[in-house]
Amino acid sequence: xxxxDSKIPKGPxxxxxxxxxxxxxxxxxxxxxxxxxxxxxTGLAGGSAAATLAELGYNVKTFCxxxxxxxxxxxxxQGGINAAKNYQGDxxxxxxxxxxxxxxxxxxxxxANVYRLAEVSANIIDQCVAQGVPFAREYGGxxxxxxxxxxxVSRTFYAKGQTGQQLLLGAYSAMNRQINRGKITPYNRHEMxxxxxxxxxxxxxxxxxxxxxxxxxxxxHAVVIASGGYGxxxxxxxxxxxxxxxxSWKIHKRGAYFANPCYTQIHPTCIPVSGDHQSKLTxxxxxxxxxxxxWVPKKKEDAEAIRNGKKKPNDLSADERDYYLERRYPxxxxxxxxxxxxxxxxxxxxxxxxxxxxxxxxxxxFASAIQRYGKEQAAIHGNHNPSAEEIKKLGTQVIENKYGxxxxxxxxxxxxxxxxxxxxxxxxxxxxxxxxWVDYNLESTIPGCYVTGEANFSDxxxxxxxxxxxxxxxxxGYFVLPYTxxxxxxxxxxxxxxxxxxxxxxxxxxxxxxxxxxxxxxxGKHSVDYFHKKLGHIMWDKCGMARxxxxxxxxxxxxxxxxxxFWKDVKIPGTMYEMNAELEKATxxxxxxxxxxxxxxxxxxxxxxxxxxxxEEYQTEEGEALRDDENFMYVAAWEYTGDxxxxxxxxxxxxxxxxxxxxxxxx
Amino acid sequence: xxxxxKIWRQKDSKAKGEFKTYPLEGVEGDxxxxxxxxxxxxxxxxxxxxPVVFDHDCREGICGTCxxxxxxxxxxxxxxITTCQLHMRMFNDGDTIVIEPFRAKAFPVIxxxxxxxxxxxxxxxxxxxxxxNTSGNTIDANAIPVNKHDADESFNSATCIGCGACVxxxxxxxxxxxxxxxxxxxxxxxxxxxxxxxxxxxMVAQMDKEGFGNCSNxxxxxxxxxxxxxxxxxxxxxxxxxxxxxKG
Numbered sequence: 001x002x003x004x005d006s007k008i009p010k011g012p013x014x015x016x017x018x019x020x021x022x023x024x025x026x027x028x029x030x031x032x033x034x035x036x037x038x039x040x041x042t043g044l045a046g047g048s049a050a051a052t053l054a055e056l057g058y059n060v061k062t063f064c065x066x067x068x069x070x071x072x073x074x075x076x077x078q079g080g081i082n083a084a085k086n087y088q089g090d091x092x093x094x095x096x097x098x099x100x101x102x103x104x105x106x107x108x109x110x111x112a113n114v115y116r117l118a119e120v121s122a123n124i125i126d127q128c129v130a131q132g133v134p135f136a137r138e139y140g141g142x143x144x145x146x147x148x149x150x151x152x153v154s155r156t157f158y159a160k161g162q163t164g165q166q167l168l169l170g171a172y173s174a175m176n177r178q179i180n181r182g183k184i185t186p187y188n189r190h191e192m193x194x195x196x197x198x199x200x201x202x203x204x205x206x207x208x209x210x211x212x213x214x215x216x217x218x219x220x221h222a223v224v225i226a227s228g229g230y231g232x233x234x235x236x237x238x239x240x241x242x243x244x245x246x247x248s249w250k251i252h253k254r255g256a257y258f259a260n261p262c263y264t265q266i267h268p269t270c271i272p273v274s275g276d277h278q279s280k281l282t283x284x285x286x287x288x289x290x291x292x293x294x295w296v297p298k299k300k301e302d303a304e305a306i307r308n309g310k311k312k313p314n315d316l317s318a319d320e321r322d323y324y325l326e327r328r329y330p331x332x333x334x335x336x337x338x339x340x341x342x343x344x345x346x347x348x349x350x351x352x353x354x355x356x357x358x359x360x361x362x363x364x365x366f367a368s369a370i371q372r373y374g375k376e377q378a379a380i381h382g383n384h385n386p387s388a389e390e391i392k393k394l395g396t397q398v399i400e401n402k403y404g405x406x407x408x409x410x411x412x413x414x415x416x417x418x419x420x421x422x423x424x425x426x427x428x429x430x431x432x433x434x435x436x437w438v439d440y441n442l443e444s445t446i447p448g449c450y451v452t453g454e455a456n457f458s459d460x461x462x463x464x465x466x467x468x469x470x471x472x473x474x475x476x477g478y479f480v481l482p483y484t485x486x487x488x489x490x491x492x493x494x495x496x497x498x499x500x501x502x503x504x505x506x507x508x509x510x511x512x513x514x515x516x517x518x519x520x521x522x523x524g525k526h527s528v529d530y531f532h533k534k535l536g537h538i539m540w541d542k543c544g545m546a547r548x549x550x551x552x553x554x555x556x557x558x559x560x561x562x563x564x565x566f567w568k569d570v571k572i573p574g575t576m577y578e579m580n581a582e583l584e585k586a587t588x589x590x591x592x593x594x595x596x597x598x599x600x601x602x603x604x605x606x607x608x609x610x611x612x613x614x615x616e617e618y619q620t621e622e623g624e625a626l627r628d629d630e631n632f633m634y635v636a637a638w639e640y641t642g643d644x645x646x647x648x649x650x651x652x653x654x655x656x657x658x659x660x661x662x663x664x665x666x667x
Numbered sequence: 668x669x670x671x672x673k674i675w676r677q678k679d680s681k682a683k684g685e686f687k688t689y690p691l692e693g694v695e696g697d698x699x700x701x702x703x704x705x706x707x708x709x710x711x712x713x714x715x716x717x718p719v720v721f722d723h724d725c726r727e728g729i730c731g732t733c734x735x736x737x738x739x740x741x742x743x744x745x746x747x748i749t750t751c752q753l754h755m756r757m758f759n760d761g762d763t764i765v766i767e768p769f770r771a772k773a774f775p776v777i778x779x780x781x782x783x784x785x786x787x788x789x790x791x792x793x794x795x796x797x798x799x800n801t802s803g804n805t806i807d808a809n810a811i812p813v814n815k816h817d818a819d820e821s822f823n824s825a826t827c828i829g830c831g832a833c834v835x836x837x838x839x840x841x842x843x844x845x846x847x848x849x850x851x852x853x854x855x856x857x858x859x860x861x862x863x864x865x866x867x868x869x870m871v872a873q874m875d876k877e878g879f880g881n882c883s884n885x886x887x888x889x890x891x892x893x894x895x896x897x898x899x900x901x902x903x904x905x906x907x908x909x910x911x912x913x914k915g
Contacts, residue, residue, distance in 0.1 A: 048801065051801050052801045052802065055800055055801055055802070056802075066724060066730070066732065067722065067732065067783075067784060067785070068784070068785070068787070068788050068829065069788075070731070070788075070791075070829055071724055071725075071730040071731060071732050071829075072730075073724070073725060073730070075725065075729050075730050076725045076727055076729050076730065085808070087809060120803070123803040123805075124803075125808045126803070126805045126806065126807055126808045127799075127801060127803050127805055128808075129805075129808040129811060129858070130797070130799045130805040130806070130811075130858060131796075131797050131799055131801075131858075132797045132821075132852065132853050132856050132858050132859050134818055134819075134821040134822035134825050134852065134856065135808075135818070136818070136822075137812075137813055137815045137818040137819075138815065139815050140812065141812030141813050141814055141815065141818075142809050142812055143808055143809055159822055159825075160822065162729070162826060165729055165826065165828075166822070166825060169825065172791070173791070173795055173796035173797070174796060174801050176788075176791045176792045176795055176796050177796040177798060179792045180792045180793065180794075180796075186788075188785070188788075211777055238727075240724040240725040240726070240730060241723060241724055241725075241726055242724050274697045275695065275697055275698075277695065277697075277698050277702050277705070277706060278702065279699075279701070279702050279705055279726060280726045280727070282726075282727045283727075408747065409727065409728060409752070412745075412748055412752045412754065413699075413752070413754070415754070415756065478801050478802070478803060479802075479803055482802070527709055527712040527713065529705070529709060571712060573711075573712055573715070573716070573717045573718060574717055578678075578679065578778070579679075579720055579777060579778045579781065581718065581720050582712065582718060
């Protein structure tokens with residue numbers, strides 16, 4: 001029998017969450033003192049949940065591989081956070097945020113979860129302002145908003161191009177308050193390497209102290225995984241170097257189903273790849289599409305001339321440029337959702353219109369915005385007859401004020417001034433919508449093991465809208481998990497401390513020790529990166545922006561073969577009981593090599609195109625994604641069997657009671 | 668490019684470290700400094716030697732994990748960037764580059780180029796927060812208007828990434844710039860004023876306890892700070908501290 005009970009509360013959509021909160025069990029404050037919770041990951045989802053659970057009175061232990069919780073990769077989120085505040089009075093509402101998110105996700109997410117997300121979104125902003133998060137403000141002192149892709153309102157709150165940093169530092173400060181009170185014990189530079197299950201319930205973890213190499217046993221009444229996404233399976237992505245799937249994959253191997261692994265977001269605006277030495281890709285925030293116009297040359301000769309340096313982008317007049325998003329999608333223009341924008345860029349580059357030496361880039365141009373803002377500023381300053389120079393100067397100031405840090409980052413990497421010449425951008429792996437399957441309570445198929453933030457699959461369907469990841473992370477952590485986990489913990493008030501000298505802890509620790517010993521004693525020929533890069537190439541070439549059955553089949557067998565080669569031939573210098581960066585990488589890449597195969601299998605089984613999952617066999621005549629609602633309107637949740645290629649599929653059918661399922665159009 | 672790297676190697680916190688010299692060829696201008704170290708490490712692993720351990724994570728200048736004293740300067744010769752954003756085009760063929768960990772009593776070396784910066788976390792834990800519950804029962808965000816100038820200034824202070832370059836740049840290994848950035852962020856906001864007195868006293872006390880040195884106004888921290896955190900923050904913290912001490 002399938003364990004997939006989504007536990008969606010009965011009743012009208014807008015009442016479900018309130019009703020659920022009223023009906024679930026609570027834990028008396030005195031009893032909370034006797035209950036321990038383990039939090040793996042301290043980004044927005046983990047940090048916010050850790051702080052809130054500690055404040056409620058639970059004893060929380062946090063684990064992160066970084067040297068401080070403040071460094072989790074949520075910090076790199078740039079553009080903003082959505083909330084249905086309707087401060088701009090432009091017709092926003094909980095329903096509209098809900099609708100946009102379901103549609104943006106190409107009708108592959110759960111209605112009840114998404115509505116709850118929209119419902120708590122406004123509160124996130126209140127909370128963060130109270131914590132001292134310095135959001136951008138207008139001259140009147142009120143909060144400012146900007147627009148993001150796939151929506152027709154301005155609901156994105158931001159702090160320049162560093163919104164993730166400011167929100168994470170807010171959650172970190174809330175954690176610090178609880179650390180100071182002794183309610184959170186932080187274990188930094190620690191990596192979770194297995195989950196311990198006792199009597200069918202998640203009761204602890206095995207973690208490695210990354211400074212001494214010592215294995216540690218930690219017990220708790222519940223374990224929360226908030227360890228982020230798995231984009232680094234592609235080797236090159238916008239994720240941090242350390243971002244990994246290991247915590248999620250270890251619980252998957254212990255019985256948690258893994259949902260929709262093939263739903264990956266390839267972000268349209270990243271700095272293009274420059275060479276083989278490259279270790280990661282850098283995002284240029286989607287917020288830039290508020291003001292930047294995307295184009296390639298209209299004529300192939302011009303594209304070629306630009307590629308071999310004979311022409312510069314500014315040599316081309318407006319009518320020699322193809323603003324292909326504005327052409328193809330007049331109503332959303334440059335602000336179409338990410339999956340649509342990425343595919344359109346790939347289409348133009350594949351057709352021979354790409355720029356950069358490699359032909360794998362398009363332009364993001366701010367010249368019109370500089371003109372527009374320059375004239376506006378001149379008028380505000382009473383200058384009604386400004387010179388071209390004055391306009392440019394004033395306009396550049398506005399752009400610098402809005403996106404200064406992004407422009408600086410671009411200039412340092414590419415060595416070109418984006419105020420003078422258009423930016424070059426190309427799509428790159430950025431976010432994973434798939435993840436561990438969870439029910440409405442964010443509980444996985446292992447009782448007592450909860451999963452929040454990017455690590456779970458729950459809210460974004462097949463494509464995430466911009467500025468929604470921060471919203472989901474904080475919604476899960478501040479406002480959802482603290483309620484739902486209480487219901488589960490209410491049954492544990494008499495359990496007492498979970499001992500760590502049980503056979504279950506012995507088994508898990510031995511399991512980890514054997515894995516690490518095997519790696520350090522392997523003495524093969526190639527470094528971990530050698531295998532990781534090879535895996536990345538297979539993933540990008542065959543499971544990337546466009547997929548087909550034949551490629552996916554060969555990806556599965558190639559990844560399997562690479563995994564076997566890895567275990568035979570990987571070489572880890574040094575020992576287990578010391579700081580060993582290669583050993584850390586090896587344990588992560590070992591898990592990516594399993595996930596990669598399941599990823600391809602999931603993509604192969606889904607015979608339709610939806611959101612970020614584009615199958616070449618399933619497209620309209622105009623090249624748009626073609627869904628198959630009759631056969632694929634479900635969540636694919638995979639059960640581990642020991643061999644990723646033979647995972648068992650479980651289906652959670654998606655029901656749309658409040659939204660009419662339509663084909664997704666941004667024209 | 669062909670380079671000579673002089674890199675600090677130290678087995679663990681107790682071992683005595685030393686410089687080792689590594690020649691490196693095939694370095695390209697488009698590589699970041701850390702990608703250059705990746706190339707070095709790949710070569711060392713293939714030769715059966717232990718790779719150089721260094722801290723890094725986001726590689727886009729925001730997480731604050733990477734460090735390194737490069738030719739005597741935290742984050743190297745370029746301005747307003749972290750080591751991960753430093754590109755090899757800043758160097759010339761034939762250069763010798765000296766690479767050390769950040770040096771400070773409060774940042775003990777863990778291994779090679781990795782230092783322990785948990786003292787920074789403890790300064791934050793002493794008061795770097797506003798005591799508001801996170802359960803969401805707060806007032807509407809727009810019920811607390813904040814003057815745009817103050818909000819922008821507060822944001823500028825809040826962009827500190829906690830990398831420790833300010834400490835590494837200072838001859839006294841002072842953490843005044845780091846601590847004052849957080850004190851300033853909250854001092855500039857109405858939400859933060861309520862606990863201002865306690866905050867500045869507790870954070871400064873913790874800073875002293877961790878063994879950071881005093882500030883003698885050389886301004887080296889501001890010059891080396893990858894986020895351009897201004898010395899005005901230190902001046903503001905001194906005012907806050909004085910006010911708090913009188914109120915005491």
